[in-house]
Amino acid sequence: MTEAASPAQVAPTSDAISGHISDWARLAAGACLSGELEAGGRHITLFLDLSIVPPALAGRRLQLRLGETGLMAVPLRPSTAQLGPAQFGPLRLTLADALRHAGSPPRLLAEGLPPLPPGRLAGAALQAMAVADEASFLARAARRDGREADPLLAVLGARAAYRALPGFAARAAALTLLAELLLARDLARLTADDHAEARWLRAEGRVLLAEGRALLDDNTAPEPLALRWMMALGAACGMLCLCQDDMTEARACFGAAAAQASGLHLAPEAALDLVHACLMEGVLLGLEGEAEAARQVLERGVRALQPSVTARNLMTDIAALDELIAAGRMARQCFVALAKFGLLTARATPRYHEGTPFELRHFAPSVPRLLAAGLCPRLADGLASLGIARP
């Protein structure tokens, strides 16, 4: 073979490059990257299937990258009828790496060619990590029964959305989901990793709540989804703070949510979060002796029931009524708190029966769980002084 005949030494023509790009696009379009969470949940197993490898690409090295991390590099061989589709793998990706890169789309690379995504992503883990558009992510987040059943997959999905989606509402929704997933764990057995995750969520939440306040305070036409997820995020972050025995920051988080009550008619789906935030902020204020502030926020919690009901579509989904019933029971606890703190003014007719107890079962479910886990002893002591026994 003469030197001139060596393809490696011939400068490619522009026609050859565009031909390669076209072949490269065909390869990527026919590529399927699948990923499933392994039993135990610490790794994701990946396979890459190439349904077609155009002959012109033979010999090139194909790389698969997630974010800036190269997952594999393999030489390409042209597909033939005998060999069938080429499959590469299994590759094992740690969950920690997956979480770090959630939101970064996987890409195929080859020297001199533009990076392209695989034509198809398959498997629950990869589909969870694939970022949907903002509207469909928010729609899924809003429906509790539409969320991932596997908490690890749910974490992957929410992390991906938090990293990749730009809007305030989507990021607040993603962070809320992450906080709720943490709160759903066995609170009596939180690990050091869990607490580190909670600290990260709180730090991110602090920034996002400040962003939300800047966006919503004094806004005469607030965006309903921003309102909805501001209230949810404040309520969820407040609970994380209580899990780490930080009553001061918890109060601020609940307060950030409770301050949005006037917009509830625009975002009635947030009723439960709002009433929960009012109840918890009111109780914390009352325990600190800030009577007037406690009265205001607890009354806000009671009154929130009306806009929640009137602005809600009750005809199409029973979940709306389920949530409103829970919100009503929680609003009643706001009234009980007003009575327990001595904040009810007398009226001509009786307003309260002395024997009416606080009912912890009508607080948000994570409240009795965190008290039972002994995570916020000062709150438990304060509630005990109001007649709530430790669960």
Add this chain to the structure above:
Amino acid sequence: MIRLLAQLDDSAREVRFTATPDQALPAPVEVTLDGVVLARIPAGDPGAQTLVLPFEALRDISRGELAFRPGGAPPPPGALRPEGEFFEALALPDAATFFQKVQLNHSRYASPLLLELGARCAHERFTHDPLTRAAALAILAHRHIERLSTQRAPAEEARIAWLLERARPLMAEAWRRLPAHVPDPPRLPWQEVRWSVSLATVAGLLHMAGGDYAAAREMYALPRHCLHHAALSKVSALNMVSGCFLHGVLSHMLGDPDAARASLEAGIEGVKPVVQAQDLMANIWVIGDQVNVMRIARQCFIARSRLGLVPPGAGVEPPLGAAAVLTLDELAAPMPAMVRKGLLPRLQEHILRHSRP
């Protein structure tokens, strides 16, 4: 002059009547109340005479007319001095006293017999006051419902029939007086809504317990109709939404699915005006009541779906889960107790047949 003292013993369910003449009478005298003998005073004996009557012997008192026998004429002025709450309950002077003594929780008589007699006599006395008469029958109906069992004595059946017969014209009158949902309806006194809805609700229960589900359905049409008057009578809210549920379920059971769907949807949507009408800060019971209203609305939602009343493509989603059980237990008292006693077998069977997917 004869002093006649009535003393109630609620635990023994009897009344002790003690008649004491201020002097020996020349001839024997019986004192009667609507024909029931309360005292027998022999001639020539100035001592106290006692007669103990069981509640049952006094339940049919309705006019509260005291008389002397022989002769049967009312005692001349000053001849008889009845004493005790028993006699007071038979002759409450006005509607305000009636509500104070027979209806309001904090001021009414403690004895169930007096509540019953007070209500029955008020119905007969206040002939030109349909609202007080409706209230009296509603209160009376509650007493009958408390005593209901599958084995009813003929006398009790007759009393219930008496009550339902008197409820019918009052309900017809209420339909005439309560305006439909139109712009600028005439203003109504709140009692108009309150007592019409209450009477319709309990009369419906008595009709069902008697097996007349069609008559019950007619009764529940009124609370449903009154939903748009919720702001006038906030305490009737639970009865209004419950009326929607029962009218809906009974309509389905009786083969009228269009009416069933309309009523159940009215019950779901009815939560809005009901909650909007309340002062939630008034007292703690208001919020509890609203939660109960929403629980019934939830049953309306479940019934609409479980009874197959949602047309395909109507946009109701997702399908109901297993936790959404159609039940009568979510209704306010006394309904669940009536179901447990087996008083509503046909309705219960209909609900059970559709309770789960």
